[in-house]
Structures are given as C-alpha cells and as structure tokens.
Amino acid sequence: MAADRLYLDHAATTPMLPEARVAMAAAMEGWANPSSPHADGRAARAMLEEARRRVAASLGWGGHVIFTSGASEAISIGLTRAKAGRIFTSPVEHDAVLRVTNDAQRLAVDGDGMVSLAPSGDAGFHGHDAMLAIQHVNNETGVIQPLDQLDRHGAILFADCAQSAGKLPLPNADMIAISAHKFGGPPGIGALLLRDLALIEPSGGQEQGYRPGTENLPAILAMAAALEAGTGWLDRAAALRARLDAGIEAAGGVIVARDAPRSPAIASYRMPGLSARAQLIQFDLQGISVSAGSACSSGSLKTSHVLGAMGWDDAAASEVVRVSFGPQTGDADIDRFLTVWTGMAAKARGYARR
Secondary structure, rough: OOOEEEEEEEEOOOOOOHHHHHHHHHHHHHOOOOOOOOHHHHHHHHEEEEEHHHHHHHHOOEEEEEEEOHHHHHHHHHHEOOOOOOEOOOOOOOOOHHHHOOOOOEEOOOOOOOEEEEEEOOOOOOOOOEEEEEEOOOOOOOEEEOHOOOOOOOOOEEEEOOOOOOOOOOOOEEEEEEEEEHHHOOOOEEEEEOOOHHEOOOOOHHHHOOOOOOOOHHHHHHHHHHOOOOOOHHHHHHHHHHHHHHHHOOOOOOOOOOOOOOOEEEEEEEOOOOOOOHHHHHHHHHHEEOOOOOOOOOOOOOOOOOHHHHOOEEEEEOOEEEOOOOOOOOOHHHHHHHHHHHHHHHHHHHHHHO
C-alpha cells in the first residue's frame, strides 16, 4: 500500500504478512510437482503434507484438509458434492454460497442478521440428512453467528469461515471453507476442512481424489506460515472498533447490527444523507480505502442483499460503508478516518437542512 494511504478494507483482502512472503519466496526458489514419483517430487510431497498438518494444527482442526484455490471453490465443492438431502441456508450468506444454493430453503434472520433455525414459510428446520450452511462471520456486517449453540438436529453443518479463520476459534462444524488472503496469506489459495471425507463425492485427481489439479505448493506453504503468525492483534482491533463505534454514533451515524456479537475486525456504518457511492469517492480522494459491502459486488455498488434481509430499505442501505481492520491498524488510523467521516457527515446534515 502507498505510504500516504490508509487501508481499511481488510475484509476484502489483507496484505500478505512478512512470514507468508518469506515462506512463499523460499518455496518459489525450488519446488516440484508433489505428484511426481522422483526424489524432487517426493520432497515436494513431504512439504505439502507437512503444510497440511501445520494448517490443521494452527486452526485446531482434527479432520481432513483439502487445499483449494480459495473459499469460493471450497464452498462450491462442499455444497454441490455433499452427500446430503435438502440444504438450509440464510439470506445473508456470501454470494459464493447463494450462487450454488438456488434451491435451498432460506432461514429467517432478525434485524441484527442473526439466523433462526425456523425457515421462512416452512413448519421448521428438520435435520435427518439435511445440510445447514451458515456463515460464521458475515463479510459485510461482522456479525458472528453462534454456530456452536445451534440445535441442528443432527444435520451436517457447513460453515463459511472466510472472515473468521485465522482470527477466531473455528466452530464445531462438519465442513469449513477458508481463504488465505483474508488472514495474511497469498491470494488464490484456501481449503475445505472436512470432518469425514465421506461427506462429499470424490472427483478424482489430486488432494486425495477430491480436488483435481496440481497443488500450489508455494502458496500453501505461505498460508501455513500466515496462520502460524498468530492473532495477537485482535484484542487491539476490538478496542479500535469500540472507539470507532463511539465516534460514529457521536457524529450522528448508525452502527449496523450494533447489538449483535461482531468480529473485532469488521464494522459497517450508515451516514444519513450521503450515499455510499459518494462516501467512497470522498474517502478515496482523502487517501482512505473502505468499501460498500462485499468486494465481490461493490464494483457495481448494488444494494446489499445482507442489509435487505435484515429489514433495511434501499435508501438506508445505500448509505452504508464497511470498515475493516488488519494487524497494522492503529489509533492514529481511527482518528484519521473519524476526522474525515465527521466532516462528511456534518456537510450531509447541512445539505439536508437546506
């Protein structure tokens, strides 16, 4: 990032940690196809399997790890090849989930985006051979779903942990999707975590027959290094977010899902009277990078389906921006953002009174 810019869009992607860059550079110096039978290939295979063990250990995961190109592919594999009957999910999921669950039963959410296991228009949630697919931390609002407290009646639980893996403890789920570039690893690498390989249909090829394609060993090693770097910055992030929350409210802003449990690294705010599009332009001109919801959709700045499901009307939802922190975010960054936000909000109120 440019030295004079303030980057507060870590939920979209966060810069690679030094440990990850070092590991990836070292791996790029000499590596071979892990599927090759010669000595070089066998050495690469040993590094791959050791990285698999390191990733599982760092996450406290006791099951299988299938490396993928990221969380979106992990989600697609898990939800389209699951040996399950009906899928239940929520309307506040990431687009990567919604795209592959068109026929799913949508669960209800309240005004804070918290999921209820009573599906809209149905008599209730029934387990049996069902799959429950719920995001652990929402990518727009930061709301944390208490997945370990849900009574899922024996259903398979698929958790999209793209925004929580490497930051918060993983939930007790049967399948989990993670993405390295959300916690300081490189882009283009992630994993599907499985309690039991028998939960999904195999596809043949690499990754124990569940994900064909030569493994991206340099990126895998970098992902393992990023996870091992730790999350010691999250306590500081929680204090920074609390400070930002207070400043936004004092300036007349609205905190999205204010009373819900939220990730210390993600928050969304409404500035009444000024569109998110105008805010993003002005923040960018001031050297500050934030976003309007998910990076996967903010290029078009369409109305957030997450806020819509939470009961926000289009006008209010169109005034919301997302702020997200990383390991290097500090007090001075919060002060700089609040100074700009407060000035913009004051002008917006002035225009509204005319």
